[in-house]
Amino acid sequence: MSNTCEKAYITTPIYYVNDIAHIGHAYTTIIADTLARYSRMMGMETFFLTGTDEHGQKIEEAAKSRNKSTQAYADEISATFKTLWDDFDISYDKFIRTTDADHMKGVQKAFTDMHAKGDIYKDTYKGHYCISCETFFPAIQLVDDEFCPECGKSTTVVEEESYFFRLSNYQDKLLQYYEDNPDFILPRSKRNEVIRFVEGGLTDLSITRTSFDWGVKLPKEFNDPKHVMYVWLDALMNYLTALGYGTDDANIEQWPARIQLIGKDILRFHAIYWPAFLMSLDLPLPKHIAAHGWWTRDGEKMSKSKGNVVNPREVADAYGLDNFRYFMLREVPFGGDGDFSQKALIDRINSDLGNDLGNLMNRVIGMSGKYFDGKIDSANVAKYYQSELDEVHASLNKLEPLLFEMQIHRYLEELWRPLTVANKAIDMYQPWTLMKEGKEEEAMALNGLIAAILAKVSIMLEPVMPAVCAKISKALGFEINNDTWTRMAKGTDLLEPFTLEKIDPLFPRIEEPLLEQMEPIDKKESSKKSEKKSDKNEDKKEDKNEAEGIALIGIDQFFQTSLKVGTVVQAEEVPKSKKLLLLQVDVGEDEPRQVVAGIKEWYSAEDMLNTQVCVVANLKPAKLMGYKSEGMLLAAKDEDGLCMVRPEKPKTAGTNIG
Ligand code: MSP
Numbered sequence: 001m002s003n004t005c006e007k008a009y010i011t012t013p014i015y016y017v018n019d020i021a022h023i024g025h026a027y028t029t030i031i032a033d034t035l036a037r038y039s040r041m042m043g044m045e046t047f048f049l050t051g052t053d054e055h056g057q058k059i060e061e062a063a064k065s066r067n068k069s070t071q072a073y074a075d076e077i078s079a080t081f082k083t084l085w086d087d088f089d090i091s092y093d094k095f096i097r098t099t100d101a102d103h104m105k106g107v108q109k110a111f112t113d114m115h116a117k118g119d120i121y122k123d124t125y126k127g128h129y130c131i132s133c134e135t136f137f138p139a140i141q142l143v144d145d146e147f148c149p150e151c152g153k154s155t156t157v158v159e160e161e162s163y164f165f166r167l168s169n170y171q172d173k174l175l176q177y178y179e180d181n182p183d184f185i186l187p188r189s190k191r192n193e194v195i196r197f198v199e200g201g202l203t204d205l206s207i208t209r210t211s212f213d214w215g216v217k218l219p220k221e222f223n224d225p226k227h228v229m230y231v232w233l234d235a236l237m238n239y240l241t242a243l244g245y246g247t248d249d250a251n252i253e254q255w256p257a258r259i260q261l262i263g264k265d266i267l268r269f270h271a272i273y274w275p276a277f278l279m280s281l282d283l284p285l286p287k288h289i290a291a292h293g294w295w296t297r298d299g300e301k302m303s304k305s306k307g308n309v310v311n312p313r314e315v316a317d318a319y320g321l322d323n324f325r326y327f328m329l330r331e332v333p334f335g336g337d338g339d340f341s342q343k344a345l346i347d348r349i350n351s352d353l354g355n356d357l358g359n360l361m362n363r364v365i366g367m368s369g370k371y372f373d374g375k376i377d378s379a380n381v382a383k384y385y386q387s388e389l390d391e392v393h394a395s396l397n398k399l400e401p402l403l404f405e406m407q408i409h410r411y412l413e414e415l416w417r418p419l420t421v422a423n424k425a426i427d428m429y430q431p432w433t434l435m436k437e438g439k440e441e442e443a444m445a446l447n448g449l450i451a452a453i454l455a456k457v458s459i460m461l462e463p464v465m466p467a468v469c470a471k472i473s474k475a476l477g478f479e480i481n482n483d484t485w486t487r488m489a490k491g492t493d494l495l496e497p498f499t500l501e502k503i504d505p506l507f508p509r510i511e512e513p514l515l516e517q518m519e520p521i522d523k524k525e526s527s528k529k530s531e532k533k534s535d536k537n538e539d540k541k542e543d544k545n546e547a548e549g550i551a552l553i554g555i556d557q558f559f560q561t562s563l564k565v566g567t568v569v570q571a572e573e574v575p576k577s578k579k580l581l582l583l584q585v586d587v588g589e590d591e592p593r594q595v596v597a598g599i600k601e602w603y604s605a606e607d608m609l610n611t612q613v614c615v616v617a618n619l620k621p622a623k624l625m626g627y628k629s630e631g632m633l634l635a636a637k638d639e640d641g642l643c644m645v646r647p648e649k650p651k652t653a654g655t656n657i658g
Helices: 023-041 057-065 070-087 101-116 167-180 188-199 231-236 264-280 312-319 321-331 342-372 381-404 408-415 417-429 431-436 440-461 466-475 482-490 520-532 536-547 555-559
Strands: 007-011 045-053 094-097 120-130 135-137 156-165 259-263 288-292 295-297 338-340 563-573 581-586 593-597 612-616 622-624 627-629 635-638 641-644
Touching: 007 023, 023 045, 023 070, 023 259, 023 288, 023 295, 023 312, 023 321, 023 381, 045 070, 057 070, 070 094, 070 312, 101 120, 101 231, 101 264, 156 264, 167 188, 167 264, 188 264, 231 264, 259 264, 264 288, 312 321, 312 342, 321 342, 321 408, 321 466, 338 342, 342 417, 342 431, 342 440, 342 466, 381 408, 381 417, 381 440, 408 417, 408 440, 417 431, 417 440, 431 440, 440 466, 440 482, 593 627
Parallel strands: 007 045, 007 259, 045 094, 259 288, 295 338
Antiparallel strands: 120 135, 120 156, 563 581, 563 612, 581 593, 622 627, 635 641
């Protein structure tokens, strides 16, 4: 039974109803769903919240442009989000809308309480307002004195009476909090950005508007009917009102949240305003604010005008929902930006899922069917394959912290190790040879080992790929739940004797992109290139570069490469290799990266130790002589030999190069 009673309140941002859901929304929601599912499996009291953000000028204008009443429009779009999450089997416990009466009451209560605390006062505000971002910007931050520094749209000058929140009072308290709680903002690299911003000075925040009225009114006692609440105060409060704050307090003991997922663009609101509001209300702060990166499509920013927005429903329908979930979580290190392309998705499905996982399932079905009528008995697994079991259990034991530290791509990477152990064991021990030699007991134990590995992996993979893992576990004769998680994934139990059920291949190979209409982007790119050659000089330059074998790339493509300063904290030789050194390189992350570098002919391990290097930090990991390499070092080589490229002066490990 449950071995923990900790609570897990997990939230997504609430989505604006000015447009329908795209891949970015799906990404946040799927990560949150994965965490919620894992928390439930481990027996935590879990509450998973999502919903829609429906007030503000932006929504009012979107409704007007479609000739609809604001409420009817908000109802319609909110329903499209809810239906999508239902169709995606998102395991939310509550779907909140900021137009819910209880929510609005809760926001009013917060306003009253902050006012009573002395944190709210009335004054006049003059500033440049971006409706799209629902944010004021000081003149100094505007682009060309007019345009929003965040989205580039035109801002309007607004002068109005406003209530203010004394954000400036919280500057020191926030800085102290970030210092005392280094994991409050994840990933840690984002934390520094926030600290720098707060250190730059916080000004009080205008928290009401009089220029429109689609919002929560001030509490009656203020007798100030022309004011409505600033959307971000309204919206952030959803995390509390969803638990009954200000009305019935039904679930309020779920607070503080364990993880609040957001995109990097709304970090400032969640890591500065939100904790300040909570401090003002004398409430505890969430454990983690976790900010993910931005998705692009085929290397380009998505936008409606370009017509290249990835529709998550379309992708999931074509490629399978679980495959899409796996792709998004595996493809991008949390916090980094990710690029969606059908090619990348197909590669993940054919390779990780098809070759490593699906094929293993096929192999065990084939072997047990051929030799044992589908029967599998684990009785002698430990007798013959203890070292494989140890390796598998060591990997499984590393997983949970990776998930809750938001290193989900590493979680999945580590979860694939047991599959490698299983595939290797089949190749090495060869059940067909064992059978030929009359070693039936050993062959049966090998099947037991493979089945057990598949069972253990499917338990830990279930939060990411629930439907696929339900199929695997059914075939393997067990159910994924808190009990099997405790015994087989956390513990070392194997499967009870059972008869393997044959199932269809889990990941049929995909040869071609399945969505035709998604392809034109690439084609457009190549036709654009041929059209473009009007400028003769440009042509010449391009020709010269091409002749020299240099393909021209845009600055965006360059920035897809993450280059970082690293410090070599450990260095040794790769045994039996003439060329390779095995280095542990600190690139400013929680743990050093392991890099296998082909530099031994020019540098000894000692030469490299404690020196600084330039690391390509977003290369897909590769294996060299059996060692995983998680990066590449920059070096220059000519006929005189090779030398490392290094920063001219010492720089903090992890500093970006570019
Ligand atoms: N309503 C606010 C959030 C209020 S939370 C109290 C909002 N809504 S949003 O609909 O514009 O964005 C919701 C989330 O989607 C944000 O976390 C944002 O980062 C994310 N994304 C929007 N576009 C995205 C990509 N292209 N890629 C990844 N995520 C992106 O902000």
